[in-house]
Amino acid sequence: MRITEAARRLGMSPRMLRYREALGLLPPIRNQGAHRRFGPEELAAVAQSLDLERRFDVSPAELAFALRVLSEPAVAQAVRDLGLRIGRLQAPRRALDFEKEKALRLLQGGPASRPGGQPSHPRGRP
Numbered sequence: 001m002r003i004t005e006a007a008r009r010l011g012m013s014p015r016m017l018r019y020r021e022a023l024g025l026l027p028p029i030r031n032q033g034a035h036r037r038f039g040p041e042e043l044a045a046v047a048q049s050l051d052l053e054r055r056f057d058v059s060p061a062e063l064a065f066a067l068r069v070l071s072e073p074a075v076a077q078a079v080r081d082l083g084l085r086i087g088r089l090q091a092p093r094r095a096l097d098f099e100k101e102k103a104l105r106l107l108q109g110g111p112a113s114r115p116g117g118q119p120s121h122p123r124g125r126p
Contacts, residue, residue, distance in 0.1 A: 001037070001038050001039070002035060002036065002037065002038070003017055003018070003035075003036045003038065005038070006036075006038035006042070006043060006046075009043060010043065010046055010047065010050070017036075017046070019060065020046065020049070020060055021036070023060055023061060023063075023064035024064050024067065024068075025045075025046070025049050025060060025063065025064055025067075026042060026045060026046065027041065027042055027045055029042055049063060
């Protein structure tokens, strides 16, 4: 079906469908120079994006950017770096860091040591 019929079925204007296409929220819907054609899969994709926008209270532009973050590693890294800088994300802990912290707690008699601060071996050896 053409864009006018697709827009009518989705309850939006053809202009809004063209906007969504420009944002990259539609699968390829036309060949170079041809008219846009919508089938069941294309309508389902638009309906799914509308559902996500409503459910998570985001705009089409925000959803398009989220897809870009998921599909472009450089964009994902830049967003992760910002999240770390502003405190919305925490840096992943390395296994060695965890083991080092655990060893320090044991040496200082922290929560990882035995009750009463007693070593596990009577002579203080492991």
